Amino acid sequence: MAEPSLARLSALFFGFLLLLATYSWVPGLHSGYLSGTGVRKTLGPDPKLRVDHSSAKPHHPLDPLTVQEIERVRAILLDHEPGFGSGSATIHSMALDEPDKKRVVKWKKGNRLPSRRAEVLALSSGQSHVIIVDLDSGRVVSDVVNPTSGYPILTMDDLIVASQVALKSIEFNRSVEARGVKLSDLVALPTFTGWFGPEEEGRRILKVQCFTSQDTPNYFMRPIEGLYATVDMDKLEVIKIVDKGMVPIPKAAGTEYRYNVQNKPVHMDRINPISIEQPEGPSFLVEDGHLVKWANWVFHVKADHRAGMIISQATEKINEMT
Numbered sequence: 510m511a512e513p514s515l516a517r518l519s520a521l522f523f524g525f526l527l528l529l530a531t532y533s534w535v536p537g538l539h540s541g542y543l544s545g546t547g548v549r550k551t552l553g554p555d556p557k558l559r560v561d562h563s564s565a566k567p568h569h570p571l572d573p574l575t576v577q578e579i580e581r582v583r584a585i586l587l588d589h590e591p592g593f594g595s596g597s598a599t600i601h602s603m604a605l606d607e608p609d610k611k612r613v614v615k616w617k618k619g620n621r622l623p624s625r626r627a628e629v630l631a632l633s634s635g636q637s638h639v640i641i642v643d644l645d646s647g648r649v650v651s652d653v654v655n656p657t658s659g660y661p662i663l664t665m666d667d668l669i670v671a672s673q674v675a676l677k678s679i680e681f682n683r684s685v686e687a688r689g690v691k692l693s694d695l696v697a698l699p700t701f702t703g704w705f706g707p708e709e710e711g712r713r714i715l716k717v718q719c720f721t722s723q724d725t726p727n728y729f730m731r732p733i734e735g736l737y738a739t740v741d742m743d744k745l746e747v748i749k750i751v752d753k754g755m756v757p758i759p760k761a762a763g764t765e766y767r768y769n770v771q772n773k774p775v776h777m778d779r780i781n782p783i784s785i786e787q788p789e790g791p792s793f794l795v796e797d798g799h800l801v802k803w804a805n806w807v808f809h810v811k812a813d814h815r816a817g818m819i820i821s822q823a824t825e826k827i828n829e830m831t
């Protein structure tokens with residue numbers, strides 16, 4: 510499995526990356542206008558409108574960490590705990606530690622920003638850490654170990670490692686082969702975190718599920734039910750292999766979704782044209798990266814790794830004209 514499945518796993522995550530990339534294009538979402546036809550076609554983001562984030566500066570107390578700030582947090586953490594450099598400590602998430610609401614409300618454009626802080630969730634020697642890094646002083650201002658139950662979110666490395674660990678078990682391999690599935694067709698993916706029983710309390714566990722990619726590009730349509738492994742992510746060992754006996758594997762027929770491979774004649778009933786236009790351009794304006802002005806509204810918007818989109822300080826201009 511090692512090589513091909515890693516490639517597949519990466520394919521999965523390209524999806525995520527694409528999503529992320531889309532975020533960075535948001536200011537450029539409106540596409541080119543094709544003169545003469547009167548039809549605006551979806552041409553994708555205009556490269557001219559792409560934002561170069563590498564030198565972005567924060568303009569507002571709630572602005573997310575910039576690329577440069579993230580790099581700086583990383584450097585500060587390396588000083589704090591060398592394990593971050595050697596791989597024995599891992600960063601699982603990093604985001605702005607938002608300043609006190611009162612300070613945000615008082616802040617006016619042109620004022621100095623409240624001190625910029627990052628909240629980092631990390632794992633080190635099997636312990637969860639919530640680390641607050643102050644970017645102005647360049648120091649770790651707090652490092653709390655295991656503040657609650659649970660664990661930081663998974664990293665890409667976790668996912669790759671979990672499937673590799675499962676394949677270290679000869680019993681797991683045999684269970685796969687007993688189903689007539691070649692190991693070269695096996696896709697073993699850790700699709701679940703969770704609680705898997707009292708004997709696993711206090712351990713960081715992933716459940717690895719199996720699929721076969723035989724004769725299909727869409728292995729999610731061919732799950733190998735009744736077989737899974739639970740893996741201890743800190744000890745890197747298989748805890749349990751559950752084999753509930755043979756469950757028929759869905760056939761590959763009909764799972765091909767790639768139009769170019771299906772070789773079918775292109776046929777679609779005629780549909781009426783549609784035209785959606787804003788001939789004078791959009792009505793919104795994005796200022797300083799995150800401040801949106803639209804109609805009577807002004808609000809701060811940012812993407813958050815947990816909440817998705819966060820809208821803050823939404824205000825309506827009332828009776829400005831009177």
Ligand SMILES: *[C@@H]1O[C@H](CO)[C@@H](O)[C@H](O)[C@H]1NC(C)=O
Binds near residue numbers: 511679682
């Ligand atoms: C299980 O199969 C995989 C894929 O063929 C192989 O890399 C791995 O070494 C096998 N595990 C054992 C314990 O033989």
